[in-house]
Amino acid sequence: MCMNVNIYTDSANHPKFVKMLNDFAVGVKRVGDNAHLLPGKYQEADVHVIFGSWKDRDKPWHNVKRDVVAKAQKYIVIETPLVGRGEVKDVGDDVWYRVGLNGFLADTGNFNNKRRPADRWKIIQQELGVEVKPYREDGEFILLTLQVPGDASLRGLVIEDWAYETAHKIRQYTDRPILIRTPQVMKTFNLDTLYKIRDELPNIDYQVGDKQSLIPTLEKCWATVAYSSGMGIDSYINGVPCFTMDKANFGYSLGNTNLKNIESPKLPKREQWLNNLCYAQWSEQEMNEGLAWRHMKEIL
Secondary structure, rough: OOOEEEEEHHOOOHHHHHHHHHHHHHHHHHOOOEEEEEEOOOOOOOOOEEEEEOOOOHHHHHHHHHHHHHHHOOOOEEEOOOOOOOOOOOOOOOOOOEEEEEOOOOOOOOOOOOOOOOOOHHHHHHOOOOOOOOOOOOOOOOEEEEOOOOOHHHHHOOOHHHHHHHHHHHHHHOOOOEEOHHHHHOOOOHHHHHHHHHHOOOOEEEEEEOOOHHHHHOOOOEEEOOOOOHHHHHHHHHOOEEEEOOOOOOOEEEOOOHHHHHOOOOOOOOHHHHHHHHHEEEEEHHHHHOHHHHHHHHHO
């Protein structure tokens, strides 16, 4: 059946992402379906395509996305990549994107990526230079990762309050040092709450996150602790088990979800997990060729 697909260019907050949406439209047409590049808000169609997560903010792109999500039965969200992501910036340099139906988080989106073979992992591993490291045998500290305050993946959670509560819980089960790391995107945090952790608990330190320090920091970790951050993926790929505290996290399925096990984390096999993740992300070229759309069309 030929489908009518509305692609909302005003959902993008930068020309780079408008171009990507245009590539996706080309791919839809290559598969034999109708692609309509639309400015403005929701119009009737079989499927709707938007770029990025949506927030309760009065920005043109957020207004478009909230309108589509509220009215559409089937919508595709194109978001930042999962495997091999580059430096995290407001407008990143990545040309790979995750593509999900009716959501962009592990527990809300359908990525049509269950029990997948290793073919895409081999492609992404080679093109993005991803190296899966063996699990570490020791570590100096536990890395507690913050996220951008107000990020859509937090779904209303106040990240500083979460860090405070989580650090206290970690300290119930281990006396290892805790390093609290900010995200790579510089944002303003409630420092009173963060420094209160140091005032109340021993062996607390802080790190300003950047791309250059990520791998050297993980090489010294015993374990990481994250909410819905992409650090869950980065951590496991680099051989460090990550305790993921929300089902939105793409590392949640690997089973380290209870902090009482922080001194004896599970070291799950990662092969199938990586295969599945690689079927959730697609390059701009693959979008243009129609591969991403053909893959998502299987579940529409």
